[in-house]
Amino acid sequence: MHKYEIAILKAIGSDSITLEELVRKSGLGKDEAMWALEGLSKNGLVRINRKTVENIELSEEGARYAMESMPEEVLLNKISKKPLAIKNLESDEDRIGIIWAKKQSLAIIQNGMLVITEKGKETLRNRSVQYRVLVSLKDDPKSYPEQKAENKEAVDMLKDRKLIVINTKNVIEGIEVTKKGFEETKGLKSDSEIDALNKNIITNGLWKGKKFKAYDVQVPVEREYVPIRHPLRQMMDELRRAYVGMGFVEIDGPIIEPAFRVFDTLFMPQDHPARDMQDTFYLKEPHSIKIDDQEYVERIKEAHVMAWKQDWSRELAEQALLRTHMTNVSGRYVHNIIEDILKHRKSHDLPIKLFSIGRVFRNENIDYKHLADFYQTDGVIIGKKLTLSNLFSTLTDIYASMNVEVKFKPSYFPFVEPGAEVYAYSKNVNEWIEVGGAGVMRSQVTGVERKDISVLAWGLGVERMLMMKDKTLNSISEMYNCGIRWSRERRL
């Protein structure tokens, strides 16, 4: 008999004992104790009494709701003052909200309008039962049996919604020595087999002529949780390598910019809807950022007045904001390089290929499904007589390196003409999805005639690239602000 087994039998003694006590009394580790118990129980020397327990925890979605609020509550808030048309409630979280608000009779649909009910109003005042249960369970998972007794309906719904997860576990209630075990314990000695190898055994050759205690290969063990780099960061490194292989040089630039760099230099009229407060984060502090390059300002102003037939305001151009795309970064380089060539007569070897990867910002309602920041990659090629043919070829190559097919549709962005939307297809996603925009930069933006120098430009979503490769990912937002469980669930 192995020394662990002996230790175990001695530790149990004559009464039933819990696993924790056994571990403590035997002085063995938990894994060692379990290993020894398996062997003893197989040989009928100990009896292990097991019972099933329910263990509850919140899913990550549930945990998010518990920290913020339920989607139906968010929705009720929206319709608390006046009903809203269903067709205006198209976002994913609105839809989820509608389903659950209806199920709980918190709102009803009348003539295509979503109307709050009395029960809904009460929920707004006192928070929904589901929310309250969720928070209680988050704070004290052990209160599950009471919650189940008191708020059965809400608990069941939380289960249906997968906001709480019930794990049934087979746990050891008690361990006792059998009659046979008592008999065998008498006068037993260990050490006929080697258990843990150690320095002494190896260097002094004590192992010679002895057997090694065998492990039961079926005994379950918990897997190791491997620390990983974030999948999106891994994706970005892969993208960098793809760019570099095609001769691109990486560039970077500021996030906080005057509107000039993000909109005006890209030929976006000052009253363009994309510049609205609705879509762009403007800053209270700092409120504005001075533009120093007077000559550049004059050229951009003139281009705007000529094309858009309206006044151009420097004040609007100096408003501080968070970039909404990465083209402020490429735009700065394009401007500087072209000035170098035209004004300073510096020679550059064309084509120049540049890329950037960085965070961009959109003023969105934030919930567990929508974020206000995400990554984009921008690329430009500055060269001679470049056309759509070159643009399409380059983008096709970038995506080909990730096994993704692309196609192009005509589209409109003020700073490029011709312009295209990029659609991508991968087996994982199994449909064509829009992944970005591209085009040939207008001469109004580059400040040079196209026959002399032409510039290709594109901006693509990085999270989308990862989603095309990894079919376990369903949304952009799940990649951000994740708990450790999400990381532990990732695979290569």
Next chain:
Amino acid sequence: MPTVTINTKYFSNLIGSVEIKKAIDQISKLGVEVAGFDDNEITLEITPNRPDLFCAVGLARSVKNFMHKSKKFRYAIEKTDPELSITVDNKVNEIRPYISAIIVKGMAFSEHALSDVINFTEKICEIHGRGRKRIAIGLHDMNKIRQPLYYGLYTDEKFVPLNEDKEMRYSEVIKNTEKGVKYGNIIQNGRRGYPALKDQEGTLALIPILNSNRTKVTHKTKDLLVDITGTSKYLTNKIAWLIASVFADLGCKVYGVNIKSGAVEEVSPMPDDREISVPLSDISHELGVDLSFNSAISLANKMGYYGVYLNEEIKVHVPEYRLDIIDWQDILEDFAIAYGYDYISAVNVPSSAKGSISEKNTFFSKLSELMVGLGFTEALNTYFTDEESNFKKMRTEEIDHVQLLNPKASTITMMRTSLIPSLLRDFGLSSNEKMPQRFFELDMVFSIDGRKPIEEYNLGAVSIDPKSNFNNIKAVVESLAYALDKNIKFKKFDHPSFIEGRCARIILNDEAVGIFGELHPEVLQNFRIEEPGVAFEISLARLYSDISQL
């Protein structure tokens, strides 16, 4: 992107012999996204630069051109009726100076045609008019109007507004009608007077808010007056042409209107004849194919351009209804669309130099791998936060920080100044997971120096572990310093986020570059963390001055 819904049957009538499925297919080749299509309705998403496609008539026109079923490339206005004129009072100059107008005769409105036209004008007022600020359009039954007309600034007068049965004052319209509330601020709610279009019998429209009921347009209306008011003469004129082209395509006769402003008398809309030339070789080059001039002209026709070949250039006439054509670059795109993006062949761009990853990101990748090797999983967090999470939950005083002016979401007000609060929030999400839990983040934090925004990279890490203590995290910091070959020193430090006596500053060349220690239990509790935790955060910009020079 603007969404336009049109009636399927009506559209089907307009495209004549073209099969509807084929037409839908062609529309998508123009860059219009077909979001829905059934027997009743077609829903389209159209880029805002093409208002001429915001109605069934315009879409039918482009489909027929695209399929060579139509050769209507120019639109003309019949000469004006000398009897009819609009006199403009220069008092409107400061509020809404410009008016254009056309008269449409011989209209036979079906129900669908009327709603198509009305939806069209509404959409233009919304998108190009920026919610009627720049442009507002009014339709009136011409036969109910008694000439001559005046456009001027008036005091608070009375009229019967559209779909009302009793008189209201202008001020009441602004206060008590939906449109008044929505658009009243464009004319400062009448504080400086009310711009209105009037005839001999009174008000035709309170501009840009509501028409009169007297001249209401119904499907029985045969002749119409269309007024376009706005803040840009260029735009009111272009929109007049845009609307004229729609009525012309419906088979009506469109007439101009005399606009008298002081001593100046002009015919509205003013002629809009524009020609643009593009070298044939440039078109061929863009498409990657040798085009004959005949096929180039045929491509131009597909996009609705009349074109001729002259001196090796294709000279096209810009259709009166196109608002988006600034110069030849826009024409070039239309050639590409007509040719078909799918048919443009790929031509590789050879490189003139070797590619490279920025030094900064090369270094960051190595650093991140080091952190993974030390047992930390990489986190990715939003840059947004609020003062509560960034400061209060960390038990720290506020410092100058980048503040958002207009966040839609109530949960964010600022850009984070530190990584540790972001990481702590992540732990709160899965506190039941097996210990230890270790996260690091290498990303940006923001601050303000005077008025200048500062964007910097920090490296932060947190380990939540029942067995963690000060020395464990100190060991991690030491390992990092060794790997980076930095000779750092430690200095005892009191920081409210950490337990007193269990916190230190990281000093490099006499400058504080970071902090580490055991997190204060109140901080842990604030983030709903139930086990002890240790953390460090280092400013990479201070560790590597070259990194801060982006």
